[in-house]
Amino acid sequence: MAKAERSGGILETIKTVVYALLIAGVFRTLFFQPFWIPSGSMKDTLLVGDFLFVNKMAYGYSYASCPSLRFPRFGIDIGAEDICGIFDGDNSRLFGSEPERGDVVVFRHPVTGQDYIKRLIGLPGETVQVRGGVLYIDGQEAPQTPAGTFTETYDAQGPMGNRPQCANPGVPLGGVCEKPRFRETLPGGVEHDILNIRTTQLDDTPVYTVPEGHYFFMGDNRDNSTDSRVSPVAGGVGFVPYENLIGRAGRVVLSFGGTSIFKVWDWRFDRFLEPIE
Incomplete structure (x- = not known):
């Protein structure tokens, strides 16, 4: 018994x-997907180690709404297309709604299927170009105004231990890493911070015409971002199909500044529950 x-x-x-x-x-x-910020491409809006939940209800549902299971250490690599691939290919969504310019969006890379988080810059049918580091949408300048200097410690960040890129050269370990900060105003009035590190080839781009049913994304840390300015063939993101959107990021829930979540002394309590602009 x-x-x-x-x-x-x-x-x-x-x-x-x-x-x-x-x-x-x-x-x-x-409903919501947890997302951990692994890189500095969205500084200073999002920092390495920020933890947030992505609102999947914001844009409706597609194959990309299915979760991925990626654990390379154990040989597990199951993407959303493996689970919900039957719904892939028609670039539509169930209960779909259009994203708005300026939204911070998590989406699936059109080729690799990896999750990315960037800011929505260009809408379907628009032209996008960067000239002299300044963004133009349909020929209209997105004005930038100086907003001081973003500073951070030059040290290992996040589980991967990457060190930040700095505009001031020769920063020693533990020193102050600086980047000029600007306030950019997008057409429609959305304002957000962007950072500048140096002059790169991405500061002067061709004119991109966003295809119907696709979107153009850029990182706020403009000189340290893999985004729509480079095609997937060349290692970038290119235009992102509507069906590849996962959801909108609205608020940082927790933030861990060091290389491990267990280093409580590196937690950034001032960023807990901070809205994402």
């Missing part, structure tokens, strides 16, 4: 775990 009770208890435990995983999977698929 005792053996039967133990077997029944184990079975109930397994069922409880399975149900919990199913509920968590449905919640993540339909």
